[in-house]
Amino acid sequence: MHITRCYFCSGPCYPGHGTLFVRNDSKTFRFCRSKCHKNFKMKRNPRKVRWTKAFRKASGKEMVIDSTFEFEKRRNVPVRYDRNLMATTIKAMKRVQEIRAKRERAFYKNRMAGNKDLEKADDIRVVNQNIELAPLEHKKRLQAIKSEKEQTGSMDMEE
Known part of the structure; x- marks a missing residue:
């Protein structure tokens, strides 16, 4: 097939x-x-x-470049059927599949590594832009944090 x-x-x-x-x-x-x-x-x-x-x-x-892709290439040279060769080939195919899956997982993890920080920064930016949509308790907490930052900033300036 x-x-x-x-x-x-x-x-x-x-x-x-x-x-x-x-x-x-x-x-x-x-x-x-x-x-x-x-x-x-x-x-x-x-x-x-x-x-x-x-x-x-x-x-x-x-992934674009990986040595596991070499096994998928089409070979135009017919090979005489050999039962031992078929058994080793099937074992090798399973092993190559495992290796590729492992490398793809690692590739995905590396690609997604900095996303959490970017998403958090983006969420903070959206909250700051649309502060009027936030609940009242949340607004008070944000204002308290801002005032603390301003006080620490003014103390640093005085020193």
Whole structure:
């Protein structure tokens, strides 16, 4: 069973699914679903459509360079069937999958590392801009904090 890649979204195209478009110059385009085919016909660039893998890779949301991708490459040299070779290949495939999953988790953690600080700063900015929407107790607490900061700031100036 040969699983191909969708020309537009790079998702898997299983046998018997999707559409195959053949241009006049015999170039073939395989699409996993009508959504991809329609976007291709509208001449949309997959790198600019946010839900495609091309966009995710171009914007740095997914790993692009990794040695585990080398195992997925297509090899055009036919190999004679050998039971031992198949067993070792399947073991290697499982191991490669584990390694890739581990690296993807690490990549995601590194990418999301500074987000909490940014979100907190953004939340504080929104609260300060829309202070009138906050409950009364919260306003009093914020004013108390501001007055404390001003007092400590004025004490620092006097010294």
